[in-house]
Amino acid sequence: MPLREKIGGTWAQMKTAWIAYALIAPFMLCFCIFIVGPVASATVLSFTSYDSIQAPVFTGLDNFVKMLTKDVILMKYVIPNTLLFAVVVGPVGYALQFGLAWMINKAPKPMKKPYIMAIYAPSIAGGVLISVVWQVFFSSDRLGYLNDFLLNMGFINNPVAWTQDKNWLLPIMMLVTLWSSMGVGFLSLFAGMQNVDGQLYEAGKIDGISSPLLELFYITIPSMKPQMLFSAVMAIVNALKSGSIGVQLSGQNPTPNYAGQLIQSHIEDYGFARFELGYATSLSFMLLVVTYILSRVCFRLLGAKEDE
Amino acid sequence: MQTRKIPLGRKIHLGLKHFGYSLRHMRLSTAVILLILTAVALVSLLPIVYVICNAFKPLEELFLYPPRFFVRNPTTQNFTDFMYATDVSTVPFTRYLFNSVVVTLSATALIIVSSLCCAYAFSKLRFPGQKGLFRMITIALMFSPEAVVITRYLVVNRLGLIDTLWAHILPHLALPMGVFLIKQFMDQVPNSLSEAAKIDGAGEMRILWSIITPAVLPAVGAVLIIAFQNVWGDMSTSTLYTVSESMKTLPYFVSSLTSGLTASSVARKGATAAAGLLMLLPNFIIFAVLQKSMIETMVTSGIK
Numbered sequence: 143m144p145l146r147e148k149i150g151g152t153w154a155q156m157k158t159a160w161i162a163y164a165l166i167a168p169f170m171l172c173f174c175i176f177i178v179g180p181v182a183s184a185t186v187l188s189f190t191s192y193d194s195i196q197a198p199v200f201t202g203l204d205n206f207v208k209m210l211t212k213d214v215i216l217m218k219y220v221i222p223n224t225l226l227f228a229v230v231v232g233p234v235g236y237a238l239q240f241g242l243a244w245m246i247n248k249a250p251k252p253m254k255k256p257y258i259m260a261i262y263a264p265s266i267a268g269g270v271l272i273s274v275v276w277q278v279f280f281s282s283d284r285l286g287y288l289n290d291f292l293l294n295m296g297f298i299n300n301p302v303a304w305t306q307d308k309n310w311l312l313p314i315m316m317l318v319t320l321w322s323s324m325g326v327g328f329l330s331l332f333a334g335m336q337n338v339d340g341q342l343y344e345a346g347k348i349d350g351i352s353s354p355l356l357e358l359f360y361i362t363i364p365s366m367k368p369q370m371l372f373s374a375v376m377a378i379v380n381a382l383k384s385g386s387i388g389v390q391l392s393g394q395n396p397t398p399n400y401a402g403q404l405i406q407s408h409i410e411d412y413g414f415a416r417f418e419l420g421y422a423t424s425l426s427f428m429l430l431v432v433t434y435i436l437s438r439v440c441f442r443l444l445g446a447k448e449d450e
Numbered sequence: 451m452q453t454r455k456i457p458l459g460r461k462i463h464l465g466l467k468h469f470g471y472s473l474r475h476m477r478l479s480t481a482v483i484l485l486i487l488t489a490v491a492l493v494s495l496l497p498i499v500y501v502i503c504n505a506f507k508p509l510e511e512l513f514l515y516p517p518r519f520f521v522r523n524p525t526t527q528n529f530t531d532f533m534y535a536t537d538v539s540t541v542p543f544t545r546y547l548f549n550s551v552v553v554t555l556s557a558t559a560l561i562i563v564s565s566l567c568c569a570y571a572f573s574k575l576r577f578p579g580q581k582g583l584f585r586m587i588t589i590a591l592m593f594s595p596e597a598v599v600i601t602r603y604l605v606v607n608r609l610g611l612i613d614t615l616w617a618h619i620l621p622h623l624a625l626p627m628g629v630f631l632i633k634q635f636m637d638q639v640p641n642s643l644s645e646a647a648k649i650d651g652a653g654e655m656r657i658l659w660s661i662i663t664p665a666v667l668p669a670v671g672a673v674l675i676i677a678f679q680n681v682w683g684d685m686s687t688s689t690l691y692t693v694s695e696s697m698k699t700l701p702y703f704v705s706s707l708t709s710g711l712t713a714s715s716v717a718r719k720g721a722t723a724a725a726g727l728l729m730l731l732p733n734f735i736i737f738a739v740l741q742k743s744m745i746e747t748m749v750t751s752g753i754k
Contacts, residue, residue, distance in 0.1 A: 152578050159577030161654050169568035169629055170583070175609070176624035177593055180601040187601065242490060245483045253484070259741070260491035263498055266679060266733040274704065274726040275497040278504075278719065290517050321494060326627075326676065326748070333748035354479070368752020375592045375753065382594040406596050413600040422600050429597050437592045446754050 181430060188424035193417050205424035216425075219400035220408045223312060227404055228381050230316045235323045236377045240370075242324070243331040244358065258332065265325035276318050276391060280304035305391045308401035315391060315402050319384040327373030327380070334369030338362055371444035378436055382429075386410065405429055501730070504723035505529070512720050529728075532707060532721035541695040543703065550700035553618040554681045560619070561677040562670055565628035569666075570658045572629070573636040574644055584633070588753060590626040599690070606691050617691035618699060622681050628673045634750045635669035636662065669750075671743030679733055704729055 156163075188205055190198035209216060246257045267275075279287050282303035289301040304310045342361050351357050363370070388402025389395040395411055397403050405425065413422035504512065506524035533543045571577070572584050595602055602621065611617040643665070644657045652661075663670070688702035704725045737744070 155576075155578050159575065162571040162575040162577040162580075165567040165571040165575070165654075165658075166583070168564040169623070172564070172620065172623040173587070173590070173626070175605060176595075176602065176621045177590055177626070179605050180595075180598040181593075183601040183604065184598045242487070245487050248480065248483050249487060250480070253487075255741075257487050257491055258745075259738075260495050262737070263734070264494050266737055267498065267730060271497075271501065271726045271730060274722050275501055279497070279500075284516075287517060287519075294516065321497070324494070326751075329744060330748040330751045333745050334752065336745075337749045366752070368754045369748070371753040372591075372751050378592050379594050382592075383596055385596055406599075410599060419600055423598075426598050426600065433592060433597065434589075437589070441753075 184423045184426045184430065187420055188427040190420045191418075192420040192423075194419050198420060201420070205421050206428075208421060209424065209428070215396075215400060215403070216408060220403050220405055223401075223403055224385075224405045227312065227316060227319075231319050231323065231381045231384060232377050235320050235380070236327075236374060238320065239324060239328040239373065239377070240331055243328060243335055244362075246332060247335045248354075258329070261324045262329065264322045265328075267322060276314075277305070277393075280314060280391075282306065305393075306398045308399040311388060311392060311397060311402040315384075315387050318391070319380070319387055323377075323380050323384075325376065325380065327376030330369045330373045330376070331366070334366035335362060338365045367444050368446075371440060374440040374444060375437060378433060378440070382406075382433065498730070501723050501726050504720060505727040507720055507723075509720065528720035528724035532725045541698075545696055546698060546700045546703040549615060549618070549696075549698065550682065553615055553699060554678060557619045557622045557681045558674060558677045560623055561625055561628050562673055564623060565625070565632050565673055566658070566663060566666075566670065568629045569632035569636055570654075570662060572633045573639075574641065574657075574662070575654070587626045587629055591630060591753075593626065595621065595686070599686075603690055612691055613693045613697050615697065617697075618681070618684075618687045621687065621691075622677070622684070625677060625680070627676060631672055631676075631747055631751055632666055632669045634752070635666050635747055638750055639665045668743035668746040671740040672747035675737055675740055675744055678736055682732060683729065700729060 187198060189200060189202060191201045191204070192198035242261060246254055246261075249257060281287075281289065282305075283301050284290060284293065286301065286304070288304065289298070292298045293301065302310070304314060338361065342365065343357065346357060346361050351360055385404045385406025386395075388397045388404060389407050389410075392398055392402060395407050395415070397407065406429075409422050409425045409429070412418045412425065500519065503519065503521045505528055506526070507521045508523055508525045508527060511518065511522060572580060606612060606617055606621065609620075611620065639662060643661055647657050647661055683701055685699075685701035685705055688698040692698050704722065707722045707725055
């Protein structure tokens with residue numbers, strides 16, 4: 143029986159491969175507990191009503207109906223904010239990383255290292271420092287650097303409470319996130335560019351590729367697609383990670399007038415402040431689905447062809 | 451086409467000549483690029499320089515009006531200030547430091563060992579389910595714990611880790627990036643090396659430890675940087691998974707110095723900057739030392 147043989151064969155393979163399973167076990171165990179587990183339970187809990195004290199009650203699609211029809215704050219503030227934030231931090235940030243990596247690649251050799259260090263440094267700084275530095279920079283009285291500068295230049299007459307102002311909070315959040323987003327993805331783009339075979343450029347010159355722009359589109363980008371995909375994935379992660387920056391900067395959740403309310407803060411608000419865990423996890427679930435779709439799009443655009 | 455071999459001495463000579471040429475006849479486009487890059491580099495460094503300056507400013511300079519950016523009379527007062535800032539918290543500063551050091555070192559070591567083992571199996575061994583599992587890890591690269599913060603809390607709670615140091619360590623061990631980067635790098639190491647050792651009768655652990663690991667040290671360095679930064683700077687494990695002050699880590703302490711820092715509130719501005727600088731320093735040192743291996747690893751980081 144072919145099927146039985148197949149199963150028997152696989153079983154034999156598995157027996158000889160026990161050492162491989164032993165080697166992956168520690169990581170896979172953590173992976174399952176802290177990544178697969180939370181994702182799976184978020185999926186299940188999103189169809190329930192759960193307050194963390196009584197057992198979850200299955201409620202079908204109620205949470206999703208509530209999301210679409212009753213959660214005014216979500217529709218009015220959170221989704222538009224998150225979309226705007228994601229577009230600026232994701233694609234715009236990605237383009238910025240690519241541009242900077244490209245320019246550093248064009249710079250004379252001894253200059254490359256210092257530039258890399260300088261631009262990568264903010265991503266090392268970490269979330270804590272972000273609030274330490276930027277809170278003082280945008281501080282609401284005359285001692286804030288921005289206020290002091292603008293007062294001296296005569297642009298404003300009274301100090302502005304930047305991070306409490308509903309018009310300014312979101313732009314500031316984007317600025318700070320962009321500043322700190324030149325991390326691993328940026329390094330990967332730079333390394334990928336460095337590694338493009340020099341002979342390709344010479345061959346291109348012979349074939350009549352004259353401008354740097356043509357060179358970029360016909361030689362550089364096609365040869366570094368794997369790195370571009372990796373850093374696109376990193377850009378998505380970064381946009382997700384920075385979700386609570388509005389809360390960090392303004393010091394309150396919900397943020398003033400919901401101006402900096404992103405989906406992550408909304409989830410925490412429902413989960414940890416209102417204890418509507420079922421609804422909060424259904425928001426998480428939607429976020430995961432959207433992220434997954436986005437990453438599929440990236441894989442489609444930049445992934446290897448045999449994948450499709 | 452055959453490439454001509456140029457003797458090394460002549461090559462260096464050509465290189466130097468070329469460099470001198472490029473400085474004298476620098477193209478306009480290069481000049482513009484350098485200008486933009488320098489501006490961007492300055493803007494990104496500005497906040498960090500600012501922290502360094504503030505960390506060394508004496509009190510009267512911190513609250514000077516109009517504020518001055520650079521420090522004039524540097525002092526180390528701020529550092530001693532936050533170390534004794536017991537009015538903020540009931541626990542001394544050294545306790546947070548101790549927790550942070552223990553947690554970061556053990557988590558980083560565990561991440562490196564488990565990632566190395568796992569990457570070796572994926573890169574050099576064959577076993578059923580290999581492809582599917584690695585695909586899962588690749589997809590999980592985009593996973594960020596922030597998305598499922600609530601169910602993650604439930605898991606940590608169920609495991610009984612709340613209010614222990616393990617709550618800072620274990621969740622960080624699930625770092626798909628570590629396995630991914632080391633595996634991609636390991637794929638470049640020729641199989642002939644390990645096969646020769648196998649014929650000589652070396653076991654898998656032996657091959658991994660004495661042949662493969664030395665060959666993938668750059669990737670280990672890169673994972674070390676990433677893991678260290680992740681754990682050292684993470685405040686969320688302190689706020690979410692711990693209750694008592696004595697179980698919290700340094701990032702929490704630093705941010706508790708900042709919280710309630712309306713600019714008029716006194717005194718702690720310098721201490722905060724000093725503490726922030728202390729947080730930053732290890733990250734910078736590690737990156738500066740391992741910078742080269744980071745770039746080397748990033749070359750193979752692509753998702754194929």
